[in-house]
Amino acid sequence: MRILGVSSFYHDSAAALIVDGEIVAAAQEERFTRIKHDAGFPEKAIAYCLKEGEVALQDIDQVVFYDKPFLKFERLLETYLSFAPKGFKSFKMAVPIWLKEKLFQKDLLRRKFKEFDSTFDWQNKLLFSEHHLSHAASAFYPSPYDKAIVLTMDGVGEWAASSVAIGNGNKLDIVKEMHFPHSLGLLYSAFTYYTGFRVNSGEYKVMGLAPYGEPKFKELILDKLVDLKEDGSFRMDQDYFNYCTGLTMTNDKFAELFGRPARRPDVDKLEQFHMDVAASVQAVAEEIVLRITRSLAKEYPDIPNLCLAGGVALNCVANGKILRDNAFKNIWIQPAAGDAGGALGAALNGYYFFNEKERTVTGKDHMKGSYLGPVFDEKDIQLRLQAVGAVYNVAENVEAMIEACVDALEEEKVVGWFQGRMEFGPRALGGRSIIGDPRSEEMQKTMNLKIKYRESFRPFAPSVRAEDVSDWFDLDTESPYMLIVSDVAQKRRKTMTEEEEALFGIDKLNVVRSEIPAVTHVDYSARIQTIHKETNPKYHALVSRFKERCGSPVVVNTSFNVRGEPIVCTPEDAFRCFMGTEMDVLVLGNCVLKKNEQNPRLALDYKNAFTLD
Structure with a gap:
């Protein structure tokens, strides 16, 4: 059974494809349109999912939308009536938009999908999930648990702003809700x-x-x-x-x-x-x-x-x-916990909740490391790089490519790492990442100001081999999706001077607090990603080699983009970002690019290329 899930028209539009319960593909529309938090109909994300699943739209059994627009309109009206006459200006602006675009979203969705296939039976195959049920489904069904409490908290769905569900096998029932405006x-x-x-x-x-x-x-x-x-x-x-x-x-x-x-x-x-x-x-x-x-x-x-x-x-x-x-x-936390994940939850809800299919629990989650986006083979990468005028060398094999990366990291160079499938969700997890040496005292400042073009106070995350995490951090469990903050292990910290201890506010920023200062926040915390050989063998091999040569099973990992830009999706996106920042090295598959070898006329003014977030 093939089910397509869709979220759109608010923010972070996305699509996801489920085939017989397996998550085959999922991606946010922003990655294709290059518009951060794109709220439009996810036409390109849908096209990608169908291509990845090798199916046409006519082969899809059901399409499930992630919420119920009419209930949202009901909330809008009741809210304004409750506060009337206060807020009339806002009401006057909102209602025409709702009447024109949102209230009749079922018809809008049908029209949009007909652009894919005019003969598809939308009357019977287009279903609607509730917003918090979609979120809960995205968290429970891919989880490693047969039974779980599911807690969903966000801004607001139709009415619910917080909800509790009980997941049991293939059943998922919301048992408690807290409603708007208490969110x-x-x-x-x-x-x-x-x-x-x-x-x-x-x-x-x-x-x-x-x-x-x-x-x-x-x-x-x-x-x-x-x-x-x-x-x-x-x-x-x-x-x-x-x-x-x-x-x-x-x-x-x-x-x-x-x-x-x-x-x-x-x-x-x-x-x-x-x-x-x-x-x-x-x-x-x-x-x-x-x-x-x-x-x-x-x-x-x-x-x-x-x-x-x-x-x-x-x-x-x-x-x-x-x-x-x-x-x-x-x-267990859904890596695409926001509205993009609602597309995945809608599809899963369609499979298990609407169709009552059996669910298999293996003790491992079913998100495949969240590597659910597009992938590009070696030949395709090379053709695309040639088309944009890139100068590159092709490493003899994966081991040689990794060696070149470690060479750059050891020299405190910043490396763009483009490998395998793109991540689903807001975090770069070693598929579309910018990486650096965490031991460097200058790396955080360099990455923030010269690569990401963002505020200097922003911390960076460590990617650490799962087998080494407890030796470097106060964490004895997996954190594959960079959704857990824990402290740097006491034995890895450095003692601060009295003067350093007396600092407050932003003056704390430049104090070296540990053996890995580039990923140690001012309170000794770090947002940890554990790397697993099973889900990302290349990234695991890279960090393993870095440990062999430099003693650290940790690298700095930040998303491959600049401030205000969606994470890169294609080799062309990666090359543009590389040429628009002070990144030193770019590695795509086995292709290795060095900045000093590129045509300087291809350099871009990337600092102001995107609306600041």
């Missing part, structure tokens, strides 16, 4: 807006900024903004927020509470105040999720497994706290 995702987004970052893309910046501050406003938030109960349920005082009826996330009363207006990103500098605000909302988010998970563990003592999905599940700092709290024995 942990929207609370975090409100502070994202207030600290001057873009909503729906800048939340991870708030998380990265938090360790530079102190949670001075945590009690103020819990006293004035959030009425938090012991079980983690809460209500938000809407007098301080503007997202229900306005065009901004927070209002003047919110600004008065914190003593200053929202930061204007192009005008106002980041100050210690903003770092303290970030630390405070992060602390509140952690408090909420820990209360929820502890309460669920007590309520369902016979279920030791927890699955996480929804945008809040990308908060890897909170995930690390859940793991160390030990309320649940096992935790």
Whole structure:
């Protein structure tokens, strides 16, 4: 049975293909259109999935959309009626768009799909899942567990902003929901807006900024903004927020509470105040999720497994706290936890929930390392490089290619690594990565300012061989999808001087804290990716060789893109990014490119090529 899942028309549109329960392909539309968080109909992602599955649209048994647009429209109307006459300006802007484009999405989807195949039976084969059910399905069905609690937290779906489901075999039932406007995702987004970052893309910046501050406003938030109960349920005082009826996330009363207006990103500098605000909302988010998970563990003592999905599940700092709290024995997080993953969940929901197919559990997850995107063979890579005028050498074999990479890393050069299938989800996991030597004291600054063109405070992740993780970090479990934050092992840390200990805020940035300073955040934490030979043998071999030569089973891993750009998909994307940054070496398959050998006329001004995120 072949099922196509689709998410679109909000942000991070995507498509996924399931064949007889196996995840065959999944990709975000942004990777093909080069528009970050592309919300349009995922035409190119669908075409890729069909090509990867070697099927035509007429061979698809069902197409499942990830939410129910009419219920979203119902929420919009009820929300505006609840707050009327407040927010009429926003209402007047929103309703015509809904009436024209969103309310009748079923017809819109049919029209879009008819461009693929005008004879397809959309009347009977186009199905709709609910938003949180799609998220829950994306987390439970690919997980290693036969039975699990599934916690979904995001901004909002149709009505639900947080939900709890019980997964058992091929069954998945939502048993609890917390409804809009009381949303942990929207609370975090409100502070994202207030600290001057873009909503729906800048939340991870708030998380990265938090360790530079102190949670001075945590009690103020819990006293004035959030009425938090012991079980983690809460209500938000809407007098301080503007997202229900306005065009901004927070209002003047919110600004008065914190003593200053929202930061204007192009005008106002980041100050210690903003770092303290970030630390405070992060602390509140952690408090909420820990209360929820502890309460669920007590309520369902016979279920030791927890699955996480929804945008809040990308908060890897909170995930690390859940793991160390030990309320649940096992935790698994969907790597595409945001709305892109809804496409995968919709397809899985179609297979198991709508069609009641049997589910096989093997003890391993079924995401294939999240390497579910396009792949390019050696001949294709070479033809594409020739077409763009690249100068390259072809290594004799994989071992020689890896040796060339390690040579570059040892010389503290920055390497673009393009191998195998592209990752599904927001993280680069060794398929489309930029890598460096974590022992370098300058690598974080170099990568942020000269490669990624982004804020200097942003941390980088370590990729570490799974068999070495506990020797370098306070983590004794797998973290293949870079969704767990843990501390650098005590024996790997360096003792700070009294002067260094006295620093605060952004001044902490340049202090060398460990043997791997490029991936050690200011609080000694790191967002860890464990590398597994079974899912990515080339990347594992690279880091293994780096360990043999340099003593470190760790490399710096960041996504292959610049700030505001989607992760690269094709060899051409990779070459453009290579030529538009100060990256030193690019490796695609066995093709090795050195910057100093390229035609300088092909250099690009990449710093301002994309809208800042």
